[in-house]
Amino acid sequence: MIVPIIFLIICIAGSFFTGLPFSFLFDEMVIRLARNLILVTSLILPVITGLGLNFAITLGAMAGQIALIIITNYSIGGTTGFFLSILISTPFAILFGYLVGRVLNKAKGKEMITSMVLGFFANGIYQFVFLLLCGTLIPVKNESLLLSNGVGIINTIDLANIKYALDRLIPVTKYPIATLLVSLLVFLFLHFFLKTKLGQDMRAVGHDMEIARVSGINVDKTRIISVIISTVLAAWGQIIFLQNIGTINTYGSHEQVGLFAVASLLVGGATVERASWKEALIGTFLFHLLFVISPLAGQNLLGNAQIGEYFRVFVAYGVIGLSLVLHAWEKNKARTRLREIKE
Amino acid sequence: MDLLQIKDISKSYEENRVLKNVSLSIKEGEIHGLVGENGAGKSTLMNILFGMPVIHSTGGYEGEMLIDGKPYKPTTPEDAMAAGIGMVHQEFMLIPGFTITENIKLNREKTLPTFLSKIFGNRLEKLDTEAMAKDAREALKKLDMDIDEYVPVAGLPVGHMQFIEIAREIDKSKLRLLILDEPTAVLTESEADKFLEVIKKLSQMGIAILFISHRLDEIKQITDSITVLRDGEVVANVKTDEIDVKEIARLMVGRKVELSKKEDEDRGIKDENILEIKDLRVNMPGEEVKGLSLTVKKGEILGIGGLAGQGKLGIANGIMGLYETSGSIVKDGKELHLNNPREALKSSIAFLSEDRRGVGLLLDDSIEFNIAFSSLEIQDNFLKQVGPLKLIDKKKVREHANRMIEELDIRCTGPKQRARALSGGNQQKVCIARALSLNPDLLLVSEPTRGIDIGAKKLVLDTLVKLNRERGVTVIITSSELGELRQVSDRIAIIYDGKVAGILPPDASDEEFGLLMAGEDLKKVVN
Amino acid sequence: MKDFINRIGLPRFIIIIFLIFLMALAIYLNIPLSDVITDILVRFGMNAILVLAMVPGIQAGIGMNFNLPLGIICGLIGALISIEFKLSGFTGLFVSILIALPLAAIGGYLYGKMLNSVKGQEMTVGNYVGYSIVSFMCIFWLLAPFKSPELIWAYGGNGLRVTVSLESSTSHVLNNFLAFKIGKVTVPTGLLLFFAIFAFLVWIYSQSNKGLSMIVAGSNAKFALSNGIDVDKQRIKGTVFSTVLAAIGIIVYSQSFGFLQLYNAPLYSAMPAAAAILIGGASLKRATIVHVLIGTILFQSLLVVALPVINVIAEGTMSEVIRVIVSNGIILYALTREGGSAA
Known part of the structure; x- marks a missing residue:
């Protein structure tokens, strides 16, 4: 519990220096929670299944973006467009999740670094498809999506058509009620899921693969399912994130998804082996509060807003680095701790 | 009719025949003891019975098994479970972070259908925690266990964990045969007593028990009949009340080798101690040494025997400083620095590890490098001075390797061949060559013939004897195979519970060896 | 086949x-081969020491040193200080290296210590520790007390420039040293020689008794231990060498490139080096010149x-x-x- 408390103190001290009114911070935090919670939640199952932090949710984010580009291509907008993109993203996410799961099963014991490199690798393929194949092999109907020479998708896609499609689905108050409700549903689903047979199997696999295998649980398949669910949630999460932002940075929006989601979860007090909805909620809140206040705090404290910006990136990487060090250190300690010689 | 019949089961791992025409049968509710030395084939038999994948990935087995007179051919542990066979392994198969209930019901959880399970299949059924807890409670009650089933397993005493394992087995709906592999090894005396009572109770409930143990008095006390395995063969199959502990011990050890070596040569063993070990404690997991004292005479071959887990392997590893060690070791009158492998090597002690491929060899390096490295590292041999640097002298390494390959008859394509490509026997010879390159006066050898085929075994042992006779190297040979110890050693120390149980001459009787290994007090039993 | x-x-x-x-395809498209070959020689020379930095790490058993950014930052600091003192040409180059060496040695030592407590997770941990250091240094670059107009923004901005031109200091000193032409191909003799020196050092070390102890510790820790080798010490040694080589590597790289790249530039620098040595046939446990x-x-x-x-x-x-x-x-x-x- 020490990590979230430290962050809470930093945030409280920082927000004091920003001089931002509470109401502004509150509104900002509600919006940020709504648009980030599902992405962070998507990390929980792989942690429980013993795969560690799934940096490859980048692939889920890609699936979401693919769906959004498709609906933009056919100029389908509004609520229909939103739900259609959710629908389209799902098969992509299932396929990607399956592939990620297969790869991670071949890299047991080093899933985290593998999932990270896998994210980079997939990003290369993604760029290849959207820069070279779109407009040449893959026909694009909506020409405004293409770069001036007719090959490749433009860098920034305007999502005006589905902006706030979910956020304002239930138009009471200025807050994104529907999005928060969906996040709540995902939490409830997760809660329910962990009480099913499959959820129990995932916990068993996460605790001890060998015992799970001997007990007759199909370890590899369980791990793959866990990654698939994670990837699908990430795809949906990315769509919800982008409908709030309103534009896609075609070649950039997905890149930092893994980083920020993982950092959020860890800030909430999760570890490589333990995570739940509580850590996701607390972590997302604290991490994004830090995100909002650090540039202003940097400006007011040190006269330089950039320091605050670099500081929050440092925090993201630092918290991941630190928690990985602590995790590996504890595991090592447990391994070498001397057993008492029994008389 | 017998519940389980095993008929003429044979099994080989490659060239190595580990079971030969083994037959036994067990009746309903019978407690059947299975005894034998390490390597007698007990585990292999259990693996066959339990349908472990390792059996089928190595070519299956010959012979047949019958349950209730019907053929039984398990290919997975699930088949065994379906046939009503349960097994409690030596290592606990419990998840520490799970509660007792969750462990007992692992992968056999009770579930209730849900809306989602109707769409996505029954893995999405909800756990019925209440029903699970009820089952767990019932199973525990059968074992007279009064413990809260919601407690996580982590932190429970070992004795409890053992009962939870058994509770899991009897919770399986139609458990008929329970295999217990060394169940009391980890228990305290009072726990063990209670445990044996429970076993009796289970047998009264009609569950047959196959009880594997090294504790002969336990076997004698609890079983109805006993099968003794030796070298993969059944040497006795008797009612328990027709045999006494001494006889079991004798049968278990047997006389495997002709003791033809006694040429009564003058061994010239001086009355001078090369090594004096006092109160040695070694923290080697699974092979702890717990306050052992032993002296070794210059020029002798000392055998160290005993069953697995009793600590015999810890001795050599402790002397070499590979595991945390305390106590006192005096080599040639000088106190040896403990926990310091370099010091041990510098004191002219060399070591052939029981883990040949892991500790003994650089599998992906050449034979010549393997042979030369220890001497290069410790004694700065095989180096040439170039400016400020000492570089490896490849010519010297090659010459030395060629000499060793010839002397020890290492079968290889040449000194550049990788150690990985060699057979077990030749790998062991490479290890011997590496140790010899250090010119040691004391050689510690652990399990020198493990995983080596029979022909090569003799060669390895002969090499060790030759070293002792021709170079005057004192040898401490640790082995699970009593036969080979008796073949080469001048004295044999049997280790039990981390201490020396007794030192016997190689021609002592089988009973004496057997009893010492089983931790029986020789005098008590004889009287 | x-x-x-x-x-x-x-x-x-x-x-x-x-x-x-x-x-x-290049020949078919009439792309001048001489330019291509010149480029290959230069790019080989400028990257090879960074790739070489992977070797001691792999040999000592820490796997791929994904914390190359640590050494790179030490190299950058060395180069910055030498520019601050208006050094140029070979003096500038060697002073840069001389300053970078102790920094990299200390950094490598501390990092090696840390790696010894996270055995088995070196690559994952190293990667994120590297990221953390890079993002922390971003703040340092903003605040560092450099005065030279070459280094800081001419007007307006705070701290060091994102890219620092080496035009007036060490640019191309190695590339041009003894450079000659064969036909239209320019051979950057100095650059290649410089690499050759370090390659030779690494090679000769791997033939020495000290180097062999390190390699044995890396390829089989248990074997090394039973031969009286202090495995932890050898791992630290490998980490230090790797970090030092990375520091020198970036200085050589920068003089050829003509710029020092600060801020986020070192973030992904380990990936291409890791990729190159793996393409060359190394594994996570074995690497040679x-x-x-x-x-x-x-x-x-x-x-x-x-x-x-x-x-x-x-x-x-x-x-x-x-x-x-x-x-x-x-x-x-x-x-x-x-x-x-x-x-």
Whole structure:
């Protein structure tokens, strides 16, 4: 519990220096929670299944973006467009999740670094498809999506058509009620899921693969399912994130998804082996509060807003680095701790 | 009719025949003891019975098994479970972070259908925690266990964990045969007593028990009949009340080798101690040494025997400083620095590890490098001075390797061949060559013939004897195979519970060896 | 044919085929080969020491040193200080190296200590520790008390420039040293010689008793222990050498490139180096100079040849995309192979 408390103190001290009114911070935090919670939640199952932090949710984010580009291509907008993109993203996410799961099963014991490199690798393929194949092999109907020479998708896609499609689905108050409700549903689903047979199997696999295998649980398949669910949630999460932002940075929006989601979860007090909805909620809140206040705090404290910006990136990487060090250190300690010689 | 019949089961791992025409049968509710030395084939038999994948990935087995007179051919542990066979392994198969209930019901959880399970299949059924807890409670009650089933397993005493394992087995709906592999090894005396009572109770409930143990008095006390395995063969199959502990011990050890070596040569063993070990404690997991004292005479071959887990392997590893060690070791009158492998090597002690491929060899390096490295590292041999640097002298390494390959008859394509490509026997010879390159006066050898085929075994042992006779190297040979110890050693120390149980001459009787290994007090039993 | 592929390894086979294909295409498109070869020589020389930095790490058993940014930052500090004192030419170069050396040695030592407590997770941990250091240094670059107008923004901004030109200091000092022309191909003699010196040092060390102790500790820790080798010390040694080589590597790289790249530039610097040595045939446990030579030549040739070819037939960024796919693909391949147990 020490990590979230430290962050809470930093945030409280920082927000004091920003001089931002509470109401502004509150509104900002509600919006940020709504648009980030599902992405962070998507990390929980792989942690429980013993795969560690799934940096490859980048692939889920890609699936979401693919769906959004498709609906933009056919100029389908509004609520229909939103739900259609959710629908389209799902098969992509299932396929990607399956592939990620297969790869991670071949890299047991080093899933985290593998999932990270896998994210980079997939990003290369993604760029290849959207820069070279779109407009040449893959026909694009909506020409405004293409770069001036007719090959490749433009860098920034305007999502005006589905902006706030979910956020304002239930138009009471200025807050994104529907999005928060969906996040709540995902939490409830997760809660329910962990009480099913499959959820129990995932916990068993996460605790001890060998015992799970001997007990007759199909370890590899369980791990793959866990990654698939994670990837699908990430795809949906990315769509919800982008409908709030309103534009896609075609070649950039997905890149930092893994980083920020993982950092959020860890800030909430999760570890490589333990995570739940509580850590996701607390972590997302604290991490994004830090995100909002650090540039202003940097400006007011040190006269330089950039320091605050670099500081929050440092925090993201630092918290991941630190928690990985602590995790590996504890595991090592447990391994070498001397057993008492029994008389 | 017998519940389980095993008929003429044979099994080989490659060239190595580990079971030969083994037959036994067990009746309903019978407690059947299975005894034998390490390597007698007990585990292999259990693996066959339990349908472990390792059996089928190595070519299956010959012979047949019958349950209730019907053929039984398990290919997975699930088949065994379906046939009503349960097994409690030596290592606990419990998840520490799970509660007792969750462990007992692992992968056999009770579930209730849900809306989602109707769409996505029954893995999405909800756990019925209440029903699970009820089952767990019932199973525990059968074992007279009064413990809260919601407690996580982590932190429970070992004795409890053992009962939870058994509770899991009897919770399986139609458990008929329970295999217990060394169940009391980890228990305290009072726990063990209670445990044996429970076993009796289970047998009264009609569950047959196959009880594997090294504790002969336990076997004698609890079983109805006993099968003794030796070298993969059944040497006795008797009612328990027709045999006494001494006889079991004798049968278990047997006389495997002709003791033809006694040429009564003058061994010239001086009355001078090369090594004096006092109160040695070694923290080697699974092979702890717990306050052992032993002296070794210059020029002798000392055998160290005993069953697995009793600590015999810890001795050599402790002397070499590979595991945390305390106590006192005096080599040639000088106190040896403990926990310091370099010091041990510098004191002219060399070591052939029981883990040949892991500790003994650089599998992906050449034979010549393997042979030369220890001497290069410790004694700065095989180096040439170039400016400020000492570089490896490849010519010297090659010459030395060629000499060793010839002397020890290492079968290889040449000194550049990788150690990985060699057979077990030749790998062991490479290890011997590496140790010899250090010119040691004391050689510690652990399990020198493990995983080596029979022909090569003799060669390895002969090499060790030759070293002792021709170079005057004192040898401490640790082995699970009593036969080979008796073949080469001048004295044999049997280790039990981390201490020396007794030192016997190689021609002592089988009973004496057997009893010492089983931790029986020789005098008590004889009287 | 199958034997041949097995002997050189599938990834190398694919890359060589791809390279031959690109070469043929280059000739077909009338791209001047002399330029291509000149480029290959330069890019080989400027990257090879960074790739070489991977060798001691792998040899000592810490796997791929994904914390190359640590050494790189030490090198950058050395270069910055030498510019601050208005040093140029070879003086500038050697002073940069002299300043960087102790920094890298200390950094490497501390990092090596840390790696000893996270055995088995070196790569994952190293990667994020590297990221954390880079992002922390971003703040340092903003606040560092440098005064030279070469280094800081001319007006307005705070702290050091994002890229610092070496035009007036060390730019191309090695490249031009004893450079000569064969036909239209320029040979950067100094650059190649400089690499040769370090390659020789690493090679000769690996033949010495000290180097052999390190290599043995890396290839089988248990064997090393039973031969009286202090495995932890050897691992620290390898980490220090790797970090020092990275520091020198970036100084050499920068003089050839003509700029120092600060802020986020070192973030992904370990990936191409790791990829190159793996392409050369190294594994996570075994690496030699030959792997460095083959890997750097193949990898850089691929990038150099791909650039003009793709500029003719497709979008300019494709060369970058190929780099991403190839480098991450090969790392992924190494991670998912059996055997390379360290992560």
